[in-house]
Amino acid sequence: MKIVEQYLRAIGSKLPWKSRKDITEELRSLLIDQIEATYGEEPTEDEVKSAISEFGAPGKVAARYKGDRQVIAPGLADLYFMIMAIMAGAMLIAFTTMFIVEVLQDWPAGANLARRILIVPLNAFSAWLSGVGALTIVFIVMSRISRRTVDLEEDWKVEDLKDVQVGNKVESRLESIFSIAFLLVLIMLMNLYPSIVTLAENTFAKSGLPLGHRIVIEVFRRYVGVLTVLWAAGIVIRVLVLQKGEKGMGLLWTEIGLSVAEASLAGIMLADRNLYADTGGWIGFKVIFLIVLVVNLAEIGGGLFRIVRERIVGKETH
């Protein structure tokens, strides 16, 4: 019966590849059972068509076998949309900043200025779309992993609550959102417009304060790749904090590791003589790198202190 085979092929084309053959064969047997039971062993073509029609539309039949397939796990959906919104804001800030930098450098006027203004939201939207694509891939992977490891309906136990932080241990949501947006802006600016560093130096020099050195942009560009990786890692940590609402031991250690990497890089950048021209003192980006080094060292200390404190508190409560 050709029409039965056509119907089964239509269903099969909508089924997952790995179970397609088995389901189609089972459906063939079931459909013929039904046709024979209703119309006898030699049904007319109209009767077969009627039986197929009663069996249902191919898409609906296939959908019942596939179940509810969700691209992003329901538990991650809110976070996904929040990061999408943060990215939109960050892209707008980054491209507006770049626009201001360009305007301060070139002082465009008339049609040129109007064109540049128009390009700001277009570029921001285009960059946001690319970011959303990458974000979606990350969340699809996270959804697959979380589906395999955690079943909120079935595997949940009251004992799971023992690691949930309450009171002043709960991480600030606003701080995480701000950090993600700030790091995104940094990544965008430094990758698309590394000479913003020179512009900052020129602005500083105009203030009349003595500038001890200048950054060699060609050398600085080599560091941008490493900085991007570290900032991206920082974003991942902040996203995980947003998702969990707390920093567990794993996240604390990861954050300390990242601070060690950032402090090391700041140290290397401070020591790299090729990175600076007109070396005549510390005033300039060296001070910023030094602040980054000190802040990261403080964060390493703070993180280690927090781990030790939580271990002690943990022992006391057990």
Added chain:
Amino acid sequence: MADEKLSNNLLQELKRGTLTLSVLLMSGKPTYGYSLVTELQDAGINVEQNTLYPLLRRLESQGLLQSSWDTGESRPRKYYSITDDGRITVSRLGEEWRRINRVMSRMMNEEEGK
């Protein structure tokens, strides 16, 4: 007046919960999809084929049913039968079903007596 569509949805939800137990109860001996549909209908449970057939596969993937192809007949048929885990599950579900039945009957009797 109660929304008919809403009532139908609620009825479907109510039936969905009982269908798994019905299927497991009917799978004591090996049975294939279409015969199970007719057996359930004979027992008074109207089930759509497109609901039952995927359910059989799901119960198989959960380890409550097992299946095998019988190629000895005029055409191959996939037979399903209950597993040991399925029997344990039937016992648990059955016990809970009886308890719910008692409670619901009492509640409905009280409501009707008002």
